[in-house]
Amino acid sequence: MTDFKTPAQADASDWPGDEAARIAALAEHDLPSLRDCSGLRDITDFAAALCDTPTALVSIVEQVSQTFLARTGFAATETARETSFCAHAMRQSEIMVVPDATRDPRFADNPLVTGEMNLRFYAGAPLIREDGVPLGALCVIDTKPREGLTPLQAQGLRVLAADVMMRLSDNRSTVASRAAISDSELRFRTLADTMPQMVWSTLPDGFHDYYNARWYEFTGVPAGSTDGEAWNGMFHPDDQERAREVWQHSLDTGEPYQIEYRLRRYDGQYRWTLGRALPIRDDSGAIVRWFGTCTDIHEQKQASEEREVIAQELSHRIKNIFAVISGLITFSARGNPAFADVASNLRDRVTALGRAHDFVRPHSAQSRPTASPTSLHGLLEQLFLPYQPQDGARILVEGEDVRIDDRSATPIALLFHELATNATKYGALASINGTVTVAIRSDTDRLVLDWRERGGAPITPPEKTGFGSQLIELSAVRQLGGSVARDWDVDGLRVEVAIPMSALSRS
Known part of the structure; x- marks a missing residue:
């Protein structure tokens, strides 16, 4: 058993760390949430049964009192620190045993000994953190003097004390986690409320559970009134079904959400708004939340x-x-x-x-037009329409399709109009069985358009270059920076036009 010290001898120099550090350590534990919890109560019940005592306590010694987080056979939830046996026990490195408190100079005049409680026997295992800061003790108490603890009881009390510290450490981590989450949420809400956009958030299934202050300022609705599915009612009636379908598609596929709709402002005016949202995923790829914004684009x-x-x-x-x-x-x-x-x-x-x-x-x-306004195929089909008979196509466009705009549409139109006109007058389209194929393919950084005539009368190269040929050169070479190659094949004219990809559109 550890040597006793008188109250005068047991001063602050015996603490593993000063009192301020110990009180700060206590503040890290959410003690009220642990008081009388089932896990600690099981420990005190078992300690009392193991040591054959009517009372067992988990005591945390605070600045002016000691708090009992769990108690068996004892009604009070706290007592004054100045009468605490555990304040002495927690300074020890081993279990402190008091066989008969009336014979111990430290406790003989203690109100717990002389008063109604009639405390005689005490055994307390110290509760000490890993960093050496003492918190209190796990103790067993009897109203009758006893010689001490058996080796098995002492071993059991040490094991139970270690279990108490493990639970306190888990609680400390939980409190820290809660504080970190609370701090993170506060920062997010502060940031969201200062943004000019309306910010909202949903659960993985799309249930809306958060809007920032800007949303309520814009819409003028009471806080919480648009939670769940009520958000859709804020849109113009003509936009509600479309917005719901687009949102459901994002929920089903995980694809980003983007839509323009009319949102009702606090004064009743519907204003065009751009809605966007992205999913937040965990390490396994599962969506844990959606974060979105609404931007006034009226x-x-x-x-x-x-x-x-x-x-x-x-x-x-x-x-x-x-x-x-x-x-x-x-x-x-x-x-x-x-x-x-x-x-x-x-x-x-x-x-x-x-x-x-x-x-x-x-x-x-x-x-x-039916064809895409950025489609080369669409332009050529429109351009060749006057040359096509009603009963079938004589000019076929095949191969790749590419994006074009006004930069290349006019020179391409002039170039192929000239080829189609010449084919109608002198080439394959001058014959009832003649056909033309325009094959389109990409070649590295160039687009190659292969004009090939078949089924017409035999042709020979012209003796001189006419205006039509000059127009083709002007369109393909000077305006588009490409090249033109002609092959006066006996079966029909073949023209290969190569245009840089960069010349097809301004983008």
């Missing part, structure tokens, strides 16, 4: 619509200019019959320019 949307109206009006006027030019050519040719063929060719070329412009100009949903 002014930008209106400006875009106004620009579209202006662009369409401008395109309409340009198309009218093509029509006026064609009319002027026809009108001029009537007074000069000798120029009829020239006028016809010029009018056809103006018409081809009009088709190219109509293909790449801004369109509304009603005026947009």
